[in-house]
Amino acid sequence: MLTFFHPHELSTHIHTLKKEGKRIGFFPTMGALHVGHLSLLEACKLTCDISVCSIFVNPTQFTNPDDLANYPRSEKTDAAALEMAGCDILFIPDKQEIYALEKPMSVTFDSLIQGFEGASRPGHFEGVARIVRLLFECVQPDEAFFGLKDYQQCLVIEELVKQLDLGIILHFIPTKREADGLAMSSRNQRLNVLQRQAAPAIYQALLWAKSHVGHYPPAELEKACIAQIEKEPALRVDYFKLADAHTLEPLVSQEKTSSIIALTAVFAGEIRLIDNLLLK
Ligand code: AMP
Numbered sequence: 001m002l003t004f005f006h007p008h009e010l011s012t013h014i015h016t017l018k019k020e021g022k023r024i025g026f027f028p029t030m031g032a033l034h035v036g037h038l039s040l041l042e043a044c045k046l047t048c049d050i051s052v053c054s055i056f057v058n059p060t061q062f063t064n065p066d067d068l069a070n071y072p073r074s075e076k077t078d079a080a081a082l083e084m085a086g087c088d089i090l091f092i093p094d095k096q097e098i099y100a101l102e103k104p105m106s107v108t109f110d111s112l113i114q115g116f117e118g119a120s121r122p123g124h125f126e127g128v129a130r131i132v133r134l135l136f137e138c139v140q141p142d143e144a145f146f147g148l149k150d151y152q153q154c155l156v157i158e159e160l161v162k163q164l165d166l167g168i169i170l171h172f173i174p175t176k177r178e179a180d181g182l183a184m185s186s187r188n189q190r191l192n193v194l195q196r197q198a199a200p201a202i203y204q205a206l207l208w209a210k211s212h213v214g215h216y217p218p219a220e221l222e223k224a225c226i227a228q229i230e231k232e233p234a235l236r237v238d239y240f241k242l243a244d245a246h247t248l249e250p251l252v253s254q255e256k257t258s259s260i261i262a263l264t265a266v267f268a269g270e271i272r273l274i275d276n277l278l279l280k
Pocket of ligand 1: 028029030031035036037039040145146147148149150173174175176177183184185186
């Protein structure tokens with residue numbers, strides 16, 4: 001595995017690979033890698049000749065300075081895991097160098113970023129779009145891989161690629177879970193024993209919503225799921241909402257909606273966990 005720290009060195013290398021006709025696959029991460037991240041690599045290797053992973057804890061997408069300061073960092077272990085799993089290129093960009101490449105961008109996400117993570121973390125998706133666009137510029141991928149765990153992010157990236165006409169094929173990969181259903185996340189490492197024991201209640205509530213969708217009006221279903229999660233004293237729900245899976249419009253009645261998603265964010269102490277499940 002080759003590791004690059006400087007954007008221009010990576011771009012030069014990618015240029016050579018592309019001239020050789022290699023298909024470049026890319027998945028951006030913030031490190032502290034787990035099996036979920038490695039499933040993106042696995043998918044990437046199926047359709048691309050060269051797999052590129054980036055590790056960059058992007059300051060512009062954090063709205064809470066403590067969350068940024070406490071975000072787990074483990075580059076050496078991450079690099080070893082990627083190498084073992086057969087990743088070809090690791091890109092760990094220098095913050096100043098990558099942001100120096102930034103040019104103005106006129107992309108609007110409108111209603112897509114108004115709710116859920118966009119509402120709870122103002123500016124988050126603007127930060128995500130800025131860095132993903134810069135990473136795309138450095139890596140020049142033919143295909144890119146993102147996890148459905150960050151469902152709203154997948155829709156934002158889809159819109160980014162469409163509006164900038166980047167022509168990148170996007171793949172959205174199912175969420176990898178622990179045996180008890182907790183969605184894998186780098187933030188899980190920070191949970192204490194009690195919080196970790198309580199956390200599977202999030203997925204339980206999502207499963208309950210899936211088996212009861214259509215039986216109750218959306219608002220009642222949401223209320224019941226919030227109550228289920230908050231039965232655990234260690235958990236506090238930020239939001240639990242049903243939405244149209246294509247537009248993320250909040251669901252008032254479900255009659256006309258072909259595809260429904262439940263999205264949730266839950267605090268375990270200071271640690272914020274997100275999850276979602278397609279209900280129909
Ligand atoms: P992060 O390092 O949290 O920014 O995540 C990097 C990429 O991995 C994003 O596309 C995430 O959606 C994806 N990802 C994170 N957790 C999981 C998971 N449990 N299963 C599948 N993909 C994931």
